[in-house]
Amino acid sequence: MFEIRIICDPADTDRITAALxxxxxxxxxxxxxxxxxERTRLYVTADHRPEPGPWPTPDEAYALAPSLIREIGWTARTAADKPFGEHLGREFWLRxxxxxxxxxxxxxxxxPRGDAAEVATEAARRLIEHDREGEGDYHGAPYWPEHPATAADPRGYVRQEYAHWATNH
Known part of the structure; x- marks a missing residue:
């Protein structure tokens, strides 16, 4: 455990606190x-985050998932129902x-592998980008969007977030 002291502009207090x-x-x-x-002093007692555990397995993550056909239908309908250029929410990108x-x-x-894994990885990166931009209410436990393990395994991040969403939706 250690103590951190920061001197900053008062307008930066919330951003710095969130980063800490x-x-x-x-x-x-x-x-x-x-x-x-003219400035603010911040004092916080902190400790290193514990090392996170493994990603959920596909069976754990998708235990509550509807059939592939149903999800294809939901995804297609949701995309088609939005006017062009309108923002699609986090649920769309996650699902x-x-x-x-x-x-x-x-x-x-x-x-034999086609491009399915590549397409899935790109979709995972889109979700991560969405979460990094603060547009979503991601779970982030144990891995948050900026965590190095998320960049190393984007599909693992999707499984983590989907497992949490499916359990709490």
């Missing part, structure tokens, strides 16, 4: 003005990435 909470297991942030009253991951998993079982 993302990087460390952090306690409550104590805030005091500097002597000149699309999970659908493509499930299709890629089936293709990998069948033998």
């Amino acid at each position: 909470s993302g990087a460390f297991t952090a306690g409550a942030v104590r805030t005091y003005p500097t002597r000149d009253g 699309k990435a999970a659908l493509l991951d499930r299709i890629a998993l089936r293709a990998e079982e069948d033998g």
